Amino acid sequence: MLQQFYPQVPHRYRYELNKDMQLAAAHFIPHPDAGVCARTHGHTYFINVTVAGDDLDGSGFLVNFKELKEAVHGRWDHTLLNDDVESFDGMDPDRFPTTEVVARVVWERIQRLLDQKPNRPRCLQVVVRETPTSYVVFRPREGVDLP
Numbered sequence: 001m002l003q004q005f006y007p008q009v010p011h012r013y014r015y016e017l018n019k020d021m022q023l024a025a026a027h028f029i030p031h032p033d034a035g036v037c038a039r040t041h042g043h044t045y046f047i048n049v050t051v052a053g054d055d056l057d058g059s060g061f062l063v064n065f066k067e068l069k070e071a072v073h074g075r076w077d078h079t080l081l082n083d084d085v086e087s088f089d090g091m092d093p094d095r096f097p098t099t100e101v102v103a104r105v106v107w108e109r110i111q112r113l114l115d116q117k118p119n120r121p122r123c124l125q126v127v128v129r130e131t132p133t134s135y136v137v138f139r140p141r142e143g144v145d146l147p
C-alpha cells in the first residue's frame with residue numbers, strides 16, 4: 001500500500017526503530033487563504049516516527065513502542081486538534097494544525113519524552129500523511145531543534 005513507503009533518514013546510530021500510528025481527528029485552519037480547509041473537517045492521519053540511538057535502556061528497549069503511541073495517539077485520537085491549545089494555538093500561524101505543524105508538534109512531544117530517558121534516544125524523523133496523496137516529513141535540525 002502507498003502509505004507503507006517512508007523516506008529513509010541517513011544516520012550512524014546503532015539502532016533505529018519506527019512506529020506507525022493511525023489516528024482519526026478533526027481540524028480547521030483559521031485563515032482566509034485556507035479555503036475549504038477553514039471549515040472543520042476530519043482526516044485519518046497516518047503517522048510514522050523514527051527513533052534512533054546507540055544504547056538501549058534497562059529493559060532492552062531503545063524506547064517502548066507503547067509510550068510512543070500514548071504520546072501521540074493517546075493525546076489526539078478522536079479529538080478536534082484545534083482544541084489542544086497548548087499544541088495548536090489558533091492565533092499563531094506557526095501553531096495552526098496544518099500537516100507541517102502537526103508533524104513538528106509530534107516531533108516535539110516525542111523528543112520531550114525521549115529526553116527523559118537515560119539512554120538518550122533521538123527522534124530523527126516524523127512523517128504525517130493527511131490524505132492518500134499528501135504527506136509531510138519533519139526532520140529536526142542539529143543546533144536548531146536539537147543540541
Ligand SMILES: [Zn+2]
Nearest residue numbers: 027037041043
Ligand atoms: Zn485538513
